[in-house]
Amino acid sequence: MQLLSIFLQVSSGTSSWFTPVMMGGMILVFYFFMIRPQAKKAKQQKQFINDLQKGDKIVTIAGIHGKVNKVNDDNTLEMEVSPGxxxxxxxxxxxxxxxxxxxxPAAEVKK
Known part of the structure; x- marks a missing residue:
């Protein structure tokens, strides 16, 4: 029991600088592996949506395939799902x- 108390006293003295460094490291790991990629993907999605124009082939989140027929100013667009x-x-x-x-192209999708 005495050995355990000595170990805890020694380890508590060395952890005064170690704990903040580990917390900072964990925050950096979360930022670079979770937050940053999601923000980058959201930025790409926004740019993609803003660059849509007539004739672009698109797929909705629900899986509906079609072509952009008209881009409206009210954040909507008209999509042609079949002729007419x-x-x-x-x-x-x-x-x-x-x-x-x-x-x-089909060759790139198969890879």
Missing amino acids: SYIKIERSAISMEWTTNINK
Whole structure:
């Protein structure tokens, strides 16, 4: 029992600088592996949605495939799902991942 109390006293003296360093390290790991990539992906998604124009092939989050027919000023767009059939959707309902895969050549998608 006496050995345990001596060990705790010794280890508490060395942890005065070690604990803040470890906490700072954990914060850096969370930032670089979780927060930063999510912020970068959100920025790319916003840029992708802002750059949409007539004729772009898109896929909604719900999986509906079509072409942009008209881009409206009220954060919506008109999408042609089949010839002569149009639906109005919100810009935020567009999936960047699926759309970029649709627009890639077939040889790149198979890799």
